[in-house]
Amino acid sequence: METVQAIKQRFEIIGNDPKLNRAIEKAIQVAPTDISVMVTGESGVGKENIPRIIHSLSHRKHGKYIAVNCGAIPEGTIDSELFGHEKGAFTGATSTREGYFEVADGGTIFLDEVGELPLTTQVRLLRVLENGEFIKVGSSQVQKTNVRIVAATNVNLFNAIEKGKFREDLYYRLTTVEITLPPLRERNEDIHLLFRKFVADFAHKYKMPPLKLDDDAVQLLQKFRWNGNIRQLRNVAEQISVLETNRDITLATLKSYLPTEGTNLPSVISDKKKDDFSTERDILYKVLFDMKSDLNDLKKLTLELMKNGSSKVQDINPNLIQKIYGSQENDSEIDFEEEPRTAVMTPTTREDNYRIQDDNNYLDAETIEEEEILRLEQKEIEMIKKSLEKNKGKRKAAADELGISERTLYRKIKQFDL
Numbered sequence: 001m002e003t004v005q006a007i008k009q010r011f012e013i014i015g016n017d018p019k020l021n022r023a024i025e026k027a028i029q030v031a032p033t034d035i036s037v038m039v040t041g042e043s044g045v046g047k048e049n050i051p052r053i054i055h056s057l058s059h060r061k062h063g064k065y066i067a068v069n070c071g072a073i074p075e076g077t078i079d080s081e082l083f084g085h086e087k088g089a090f091t092g093a094t095s096t097r098e099g100y101f102e103v104a105d106g107g108t109i110f111l112d113e114v115g116e117l118p119l120t121t122q123v124r125l126l127r128v129l130e131n132g133e134f135i136k137v138g139s140s141q142v143q144k145t146n147v148r149i150v151a152a153t154n155v156n157l158f159n160a161i162e163k164g165k166f167r168e169d170l171y172y173r174l175t176t177v178e179i180t181l182p183p184l185r186e187r188n189e190d191i192h193l194l195f196r197k198f199v200a201d202f203a204h205k206y207k208m209p210p211l212k213l214d215d216d217a218v219q220l221l222q223k224f225r226w227n228g229n230i231r232q233l234r235n236v237a238e239q240i241s242v243l244e245t246n247r248d249i250t251l252a253t254l255k256s257y258l259p260t261e262g263t264n265l266p267s268v269i270s271d272k273k274k275d276d277f278s279t280e281r282d283i284l285y286k287v288l289f290d291m292k293s294d295l296n297d298l299k300k301l302t303l304e305l306m307k308n309g310s311s312k313v314q315d316i317n318p319n320l321i322q323k324i325y326g327s328q329e330n331d332s333e334i335d336f337e338e339e340p341r342t343a344v345m346t347p348t349t350r351e352d353n354y355r356i357q358d359d360n361n362y363l364d365a366e367t368i369e370e371e372e373i374l375r376l377e378q379k380e381i382e383m384i385k386k387s388l389e390k391n392k393g394k395r396k397a398a399a400d401e402l403g404i405s406e407r408t409l410y411r412k413i414k415q416f417d418l
């Protein structure tokens with residue numbers, strides 16, 4: 001049996017904390033069995049290392065390993081992603097597709113954020129766990145698969161069970177053994193080790209000399225709460241590595257990269273005087289944020305128009321129409337037949353587009369647009385951070401405030417590594 005030390009080397013896991021070692025030891029012990037494992041721990045503590053260890057030490061190691069982030073897949077497509085679909089099962093299902101459970105037959109599937117699975121998908125999952133059976137979306141034929149599932153969550157699933165959002169029977173089916181990873185603030189000795197590793201990596205990546213913390217800075221590093229755990233530590237290490245020209249980092253310098261007291265967000269974006277959206281700047285950000293979202297919806301709509309060539313907008317995607325135009329009574333009468341259709345569809349416009357592309361002005365316009373997008377993206381990040389800060393990290397409340405779905409917020413947190 002491989003030792004904990006050897007596994008840490010193989011998977012580049014930094015740290016000597018006893019709780020971390022125990023978690024790795026447990027993973028080594030359960031790997032040769034098919035026991036179901038639930039990995040728990042806050043976001044950013046390195047939960048994904050555990051299923052990778054389990055898979056590579058199991059008899060399934062030559063089979064496939066698929067990691068699925070259940071929170072990042074839209075509800076409407078998750079069943080098809082996991083279990084596949086038949087041709088014609090829904091609009092756009094132009095061919096039969098294998099799902100992860102079919103592809104990973106003989107291997108391992110890691111279901112991250114398992115608490116985000118819709119209840120209907122939970123029923124299907126329970127069936128696979130119980131007898132290896134599943135049915136593709138749009139099919140009536142039962143198929144068999146032999147997949148080991150390792151699940152993970154960073155929320156307390158008992159709360160979800162109490163609220164009726166997670167099936168209790170599924171919870172127990174997924175959790176024969178629980179492996180918990182400690183938050184970074186409980187791994188005091190490891191914080192500086194990890195930081196040193198990250199700054200060495202970034203020095204290499206950005207071809208700069210590595211930076212060094214003085215003693216006071218090391219103390220602050222170890223005292224800090226690191227609510228975003230290793231992910232947050234790595235972000236801070238990257239920011240300092242790139243932005244600081246002086247490679248000797250003092251307490252004051254480090255402090256300027258850490259969230260101010262009582263928050264867990266970088267001080268550069270925190271506004272101590274106001275904690276709501278009442279300032280002019282914030283209102284502007286909110287408007288920009290909404291505008292970007294509208295713009296994306298309009299882009300989608302245009303694309304669908306181009307693809308479908310439909311004359312009536314409402315034929316295309318009623319949800320999108322509803323989102324863009326609201327629910328006025330005359331929604332169903334929106335008809336672009338007279339004007340925009342020709343604007344989007346006719347060959348003349350296409351040729352125009354090509355012609356513009358040859359023109360230098362087009363390049364300028366593109367550059368400007370890219371800059372705008374970057375600026376908007378920065379504002380979006382600030383808005384999200386601010387809302388999360390205001391709502392004490394509660395995603396549901398932040399999503400409500402921002403007017404986006406929790407799932408979208410989740411994706412954005414991942415996308416921007418917040």
Ligand SMILES: Nc1ncnc2c1ncn2[C@@H]1O[C@H](COP(=O)(O)OP(=O)(O)OP(=O)(O)O)[C@@H](O)[C@H]1O
Pocket residue numbers: 012013014015041042043044045046047048049112153154194230231
């Ligand atoms: N012990 C470690 N040594 C070095 N890097 C690590 C270690 N643990 C985690 N990391 C890095 O920290 C980041 C966060 O890890 P990971 O994505 O596994 O966290 P997580 O707990 O699954 O978070 P979430 O619940 O948000 O998905 C990753 O980039 C990972 O490579």
